[in-house]
Amino acid sequence: MSPTTEMVVGVFAHVDTTVKALEELRAKGYHDLEVYTPAPVHEIEDVMERGRPVSRVRLFTLIGGLTGTASGFILTIWSAMQWGLVTGGKPIASIPPFIVIAFELTILFGGLATLIGMVVLGRLPRFRPSASFDPRFTNDRFGVAVHCAAERRASVRDILRTAGAEEVKA
Numbered sequence: 001m002s003p004t005t006e007m008v009v010g011v012f013a014h015v016d017t018t019v020k021a022l023e024e025l026r027a028k029g030y031h032d033l034e035v036y037t038p039a040p041v042h043e044i045e046d047v048m049e050r051g052r053p054v055s056r057v058r059l060f061t062l063i064g065g066l067t068g069t070a071s072g073f074i075l076t077i078w079s080a081m082q083w084g085l086v087t088g089g090k091p092i093a094s095i096p097p098f099i100v101i102a103f104e105l106t107i108l109f110g111g112l113a114t115l116i117g118m119v120v121l122g123r124l125p126r127f128r129p130s131a132s133f134d135p136r137f138t139n140d141r142f143g144v145a146v147h148c149a150a151e152r153r154a155s156v157r158d159i160l161r162t163a164g165a166e167e168v169k170a
Contacts, residue, residue: 004033006153009132010144010160010168015041018142019165022047024159025146032147034130036137046144057117063115065106072102141166 012018018035022044025033031051035044058096077097084092118124144165146156153170160168 005147007132008146008149008156008170010165012142013037013166019043021144021163030146034145036143060113060117061110065110068105068109069102072105076101
């Protein structure tokens with residue numbers, strides 16, 4: 001948030017008024033929004049996800065999975081080459097027996113990389129709540145925080161009030 005950016009928070013009592021406010025804000029070009037809800041609401045998620053880029057967490061998963069596959073094959077082939085136990089006349093480094101280990105490490109490394117990606121990209125943990133948080137948002141109210149330029153603050157207030165906000169604060 002830059003120094004010229006201000007935050008306007010609207011407090012709503014109902015889901016439909018919150019969705020209406022979000023749709024109007026998005027239509028007017030406001031995209032830097034934070035929404036607080038006491039419970040997950042699909043309608044709000046639908047509005048917020050329109051036009052949002054695909055999450056980069058999947059890249060963490062892909063890199064972790066490929067690393068796991070490579071690690072599984074390298075570990076097993078290296079171990080077989082070190083101890084060279086010939087079984088049934090088969091080659092020492094035959095691939096089929098090592099697929100299970102490679103698969104297991106693919107799943108393990110992919111899952112761990114996904115967790116790391118979610119923590120890193122989600123900027124977790126947050127030790128301080130955001131300035132726009134209100135304790136009512138965990139009980140029975142919905143909140144919409146809009147980050148906007150100082151000269152657009154009045155426009156944002158009007159949109160939130162028109163949509164049905166109980167309270168609008170800057």
